[in-house]
Amino acid sequence: MFDSFSSKISDIFEKLRRSGILKEEDVDAALREIRIALLEADVALDVAKKFIADVKQKAIGQNVIKSISPGQMVTKIVHDHLIDLLGTASEINVNKKPFKIMLVGLQGAGKTTSAAKLARFFTKKNKKVVLTSTDIQRPAAIEQLQVLSKKIDGTLFAFPEGERDHRNISKFALKKLSEESGDILIVDTAGRLHIDDVKMNELIDMQSIIEPDEILLVADIMTGQDAINIAKRFSESLKISGIILTRVDGDARGGVALSMRALTGCPIKFLCVGERLDDIEFFDPERIAGRLLGMGDIVSLVEKAQENFSKEEAEESARKMQAGVFTFDDLANQIEKMSKLGGLKSIIKMLPQSGQLESLMASQGISDKTVTRNLAIIRSMTKKEKRNYKILNGSRRKRIAAGSGTTVQEVNKLIKQYEGTLEMMKKFRKMGGFSKIMSALGR
Amino acid sequence: MGIFSKIKSALQKTSEKISITITGKKFDENLAQEIEDALILVDAGVETATELAKKIADKKFPKETTDMDVKKYLADEIEKLMKPYETDFFHQDFSHAPFVILVIGVNGNGKTTTIAKIANVLKICGKKPLLVAADTFRAAAVEQLKHWSDRISVDFLCGKEKADPAGLVYSALEHAKTNGNDIVLIDTAGRMQNRSDLLDELEKIKRVIKKIDDSAPHSTILILDGITGQATHSQVETFLEKIGIDGVIVTKLDGSAKAGSLISLTRKYGIKIFAIGVGENIDDLKPFNASDYAKAIMGI
Structure with a gap:
């Protein structure tokens, strides 16, 4: 999400580190760059301006000359200020019974999917959830939530058949909530423009009927400068208590996280990180600020990888590697797993120094495209060939190239890379295996 | 309210903040x-x-220049930049039958609604569109398109739940031929531009279309959300490179967002703007007009 931003900021501080002593003009130059980076990341103009002014004030207050590493010091100031602005990691306390949540936002922000994700999130914590939708505007919006609710055990979808009035739907849901003695009510609402007074009044109306404990503003992480208008109008009209950011799995730089927090004064409570119902998590400012500053989001990557690689699979592949058995099937398996993580490009982006890695890969001709082509090559091999690459003679290679729609050169290249991997594994084994190397690196 | 005034009023909502920023000041550095x-x-x-601001800084304006003159000058500059990409989607040769239109984009940008709007215009023009619900992923996406097809009475085709969208598209094109549909509008599932597996799926849909008609799809439209900030760049870049696009339709321009990234997008990628979405009603799809857009951006 914050990839390009983080590589930019690390470039800036790279320059600062090289310059040795931090002069005021260096700070100014760095701040100018940070301003551009913030704006390109879609941080609202006012928020970016204030951020720069605050950081400058803090930096100048410090005794920069005595500082050993001025770059690090500015990094710390920027980092701390980011954390300050982003707010604390927030848990949502739903112990009050019943606990009522209303979701609001623009069209296409991701309210309906978020409603279902929240329902899943709370049912996993053994809460009984009642879901309803007052979105009678968008065709099939009600059906969408109904279909999703069926996938979530312990969730009740409450909707009065054929009803077209948001007040009656709200009242019906409240009645169901008490009849069924549900723990949590989640109300999905129609998407609306913040400048549409009639529709905004409808929400105010619903707010007074439902008396929600939380009104969460759902916002797309890709939102541009309009975030300022959205945040202001929604938080002025309603008692917004928190933000849900959606599409965080995309590659948008996501400055809206900073903007929304600063402009509504409300905490960011959840991040939606994928299309599956389980893809929702609590907001963690450290993680996002770390990403902003080029430290990479290794935590995210690890978690994402854990979801896709089961423990057994990981142990199996480690065992195979230890034993030096690594067939083309194993390679194909790994490539597939990687594309599930979002492909090479997005994995790299989560790592520190992603900028350099990306250019290195480009210079080596490695891209998601070559990865897909390699997968096609492996799939065109026979079982026997996959297990023993040594039998791959000229005519077999020709056949594989034709079968996979690639060239013999590409097949040769892949085999060469594969041989390189085997060679590397051999060396690793001689050095005492993976675990030993990893623990050495840990020190 | 005429078509034209509606676009203007829609865009003007956005320009308010600009006029407030600049109006009432004398021209200075x-x-x-x-x-x-x-x-x-x-x-x-x-x-x-920065580039446009530099133009102002570098230009020698006469002493009596007002801020309105500067704004007009800048609006002209923006119009000049964007004019080459102003294209009315409906002013093209639709005679190839069936004329296949593939609609793609990230989640929540307004693909389904836009398809309904396009189908409605083409139907009014005497065409017989077939709507194909190839978004087999999102819950009730199929129903959403079905509702629209009922509302504007055009033909509709969907597959089984979680069916392979490419397979559905294949049978849709066959169906169009026997059913006499001269337009096929394909709604695809929303996908983030960094999901390579989902982009591969889209590539496959395109390959399948080509198997039946090598000249198809005759138009591939990327839907952009007007509220999106600089992420539009990576969307256009990726979809252009991976799938190929003929033009964009920018939605949700009836709000206060103005989609200013279009100024650089069009130039950088040579991408046409086919139309803009200015509301939730079926006829809220309007042609893009560079002059109106530039004026609205400058608050004139």
Whole structure:
């Protein structure tokens, strides 16, 4: 999400580190760059301006000359200020019974999917959830939530058949909530423009009927400068208590996280990180600020990888590697797993120094495209060939190239890379295996 | 309210903040900075904003220049930049039958609604569109398109739940031939531009279309959300490179967002703007007009 931003900021501080002593003009130059980076990341103009002014004030207050590493010091100031602005990691306390949540936002922000994700999130914590939708505007919006609710055990979808009035739907849901003695009510609402007074009044109306404990503003992480208008109008009209950011799995730089927090004064409570119902998590400012500053989001990557690689699979592949058995099937398996993580490009982006890695890969001709082509090559091999690459003679290679729609050169290249991997594994084994190397690196 | 005034009023909502920023000030050097800020506020991006602000700073305006003159000058510049990409989607040769239109984009941008709007115009023009619900992923996406097809009475085709969208598209094209549909509009599942597996799926859909008709799809439209900031760049770049697009339709321009990233997008990728979405009603799809757009951006 914050990839390009983080590589930019690390470039800036790279320059600062090289310059040795931090002069005021260096700070100014760095701040100018940070301003551009913030704006390109879609941080609202006012928020970016204030951020720069605050950081400058803090930096100048410090005794920069005595500082050993001025770059690090500015990094710390920027980092701390980011954390300050982003707010604390927030848990949502739903112990009050019943606990009522209303979701609001623009069209296409991701309210309906978020409603279902929240329902899943709370049912996993053994809460009984009642879901309803007052979105009678968008065709099939009600059906969408109904279909999703069926996938979530312990969730009740409450909707009065054929009803077209948001007040009656709200009242019906409240009645169901008490009849069924549900723990949590989640109300999905129609998407609306913040400048549409009639529709905004409808929400105010619903707010007074439902008396929600939380009104969460759902916002797309890709939102541009309009975030300022959205945040202001929604938080002025309603008692917004928190933000849900959606599409965080995309590659948008996501400055809206900073903007929304600063402009509504409300905490960011959840991040939606994928299309599956389980893809929702609590907001963690450290993680996002770390990403902003080029430290990479290794935590995210690890978690994402854990979801896709089961423990057994990981142990199996480690065992195979230890034993030096690594067939083309194993390679194909790994490539597939990687594309599930979002492909090479997005994995790299989560790592520190992603900028350099990306250019290195480009210079080596490695891209998601070559990865897909390699997968096609492996799939065109026979079982026997996959297990023993040594039998791959000229005519077999020709056949594989034709079968996979690639060239013999590409097949040769892949085999060469594969041989390189085997060679590397051999060396690793001689050095005492993976675990030993990893623990050495840990020190 | 006529078609034209509706677009204008829709776009004017956005320009309010700009006019407030600039109006009432005498022309001076600070104006360049104000222009830059104003352009950033409409999502034009730092590069474009700086470039245009520099034009103001470098230009020798006569002494009696007012801020309105400067705004007009800048609106002209923006219009000049965007004019080459102003294209009315409906002013093209639809005679190839069936004329296949593939609609793609990230989640929540307004693909389904836009398809209904396009189908409605083509139906009014005497065409017989077939709507194909190839978004087999999102819950009730199929129903959403079905509702629209009922509402505007055009033909509709869907597959089984979680069916392979490419397979559905294949049978849809066959169906169109036997059923006499001269337009096939394919709604695809929303996908983030960094999901390579989902982009592969889209590539497959395109390959399948080509198997039946090598000249198809005759138009591939990327739907952009008008509220999106600089992420539009990576969307256009990826979809253009991976799938190929003929033009974009920008939705949700009836709000206060202005999609200023279009100024640089069009130039950088040579991408046409087919139309803009200005509301939830079936006829809220309007042609893009560079002059109106530029004026609205500058608050004239």
